[in-house]
Amino acid sequence: MRQSVKKTKRAPKTQxxxxxxRRAGAEELDQIDERIIAAMRADGRISNxxxxxxxxxxxxxxxxxxxxxxxxxxxxxxxLRDLKALGFGHMSAVGVQVKGRxxxxxGEDLARIPQVMTVNATxxxxxxxxxxxxxxxxxxxxxxxxxxxxxxxxxxxxxSLALKxxxxxxxxxxxx
Amino acid sequence: xxxxxxxxxxxxxxxxxxxxxxxxNREIGREFGxxxxxxxxxxxxxxxxxxxxxxxxxNMARLKNPMxxxxxxEADEAxxxxxxxxxxxxxxxxxxxxxxxxxxxxxxxTLVQDGNQVTDLLHQTIDKIPGVHRVTYSIGQHFMxxxxxxxxxxxx
Numbered sequence: 001m002r003q004s005v006k007k008t009k010r011a012p013k014t015q016x017x018x019x020x021x022r023r024a025g026a027e028e029l030d031q032i033d034e035r036i037i038a039a040m041r042a043d044g045r046i047s048n049x050x051x052x053x054x055x056x057x058x059x060x061x062x063x064x065x066x067x068x069x070x071x072x073x074x075x076x077x078x079x080l081r082d083l084k085a086l087g088f089g090h091m092s093a094v095g096v097q098v099k100g101r102x103x104x105x106x107g108e109d110l111a112r113i114p115q116v117m118t119v120n121a122t123x124x125x126x127x128x129x130x131x132x133x134x135x136x137x138x139x140x141x142x143x144x145x146x147x148x149x150x151x152x153x154x155x156x157x158x159x160s161l162a163l164k165x166x167x168x169x170x171x172x173x174x175x176x
Numbered sequence: 177x178x179x180x181x182x183x184x185x186x187x188x189x190x191x192x193x194x195x196x197x198x199x200x201n202r203e204i205g206r207e208f209g210x211x212x213x214x215x216x217x218x219x220x221x222x223x224x225x226x227x228x229x230x231x232x233x234x235n236m237a238r239l240k241n242p243m244x245x246x247x248x249x250e251a252d253e254a255x256x257x258x259x260x261x262x263x264x265x266x267x268x269x270x271x272x273x274x275x276x277x278x279x280x281x282x283x284x285x286t287l288v289q290d291g292n293q294v295t296d297l298l299h300q301t302i303d304k305i306p307g308v309h310r311v312t313y314s315i316g317q318h319f320m321x322x323x324x325x326x327x328x329x330x331x332x
Binding site for chain 2: 037040041042043044045066070073074075076077078079080081082083084085086091093095104107108110111116117118119120121122123124125126129133158159160161162163164165166167168169170171172173174175
């Protein structure tokens with residue numbers, strides 16, 4: 001299982017300034033870009049020729065536009081993998097209460113657990129929200145009791161188990 | 177639910193397309209020492225069986241101040257949980273919906289750009305769904321890890 005762990009493992013606690021994070025992929029898009037993105041959301045493998053037909057420009061323009069959209073990190077066209085098809089039949093949404101250590105440090109340690117899919121610092125009843133996946137209940141039990149709970153600074157966890165996932169889309173995401 | 181057996185080649189193709197899915201079948205074939213036709217056939221099967229979906233993901237950084245809202249929703253009566261979950265899943269602005277054991281009946285997630293958007297969504301849309309009893313929420317401030325290549329294509 002590969003994941004896009006934030007690459008600042010050893011960086012100081014402070015995050016990149018928000019202005020910098022915001023600027024990545026924030027180029028102005030015109031109608032042509034928007035139509036290209038919409039078509040590639042429906043089918044990321046669509047040929048440049050078919051894209052050109054849909055958008056109403058020539059193939060060379062499409063090729064240039066797609067490359068620019070990808071290079072500016074506005075979009076990434078990738079294979080999205082179904083969790084169950086890849087064997088991850090169980091998902092848990094876990095609230096984490098942090099004590100005696102910074103939320104960022106605890107979050108970075110939690111992010112190193114491969115089955116922890118997402119780590120988000122939150123404002124609410126808990127300091128961090130996680131999504132954890134596992135192949136079976138035994139693995140989930142192990143992850144929650146032996147791994148997540150044992151990260152230094154984790155005071156309490158509020159776990160839950162997804163009975164049925166009705167929707168899980170990834171149209172918007174942080175692209176590092 | 178997909179019960180497709182995946183072999184090493186399938187996993188290699190999925191991994192390769194997880195990096196960049198605009199690569200041609202011919203190029204993947206060349207990298208793996210296989211024909212374009214083999215790659216094309218495997219890819220068609222992976223997509224048809226809903227093992228993967230190839231799609232454009234847009235950078236959240238394009239939004240002004242993107243925050244992921246986690247909405248924990250309780251239904252008024254147990255038999256309404258599934259109906260409420262379906263109604264939530266029908267809302268285009270909601271990206272994730274699951275029925276839960278434990279913290280609440282349902283967890284829904286939505287990307288918002290400010291606090292007003294959360295309250296608007298709660299009061300004008302979610303509170304009006306029949307069967308919604310109570311909503312508590314958390315606001316995600318900062319993603320420390322997010323593998324956007326995961327999704328659910330088969331459970332719906």
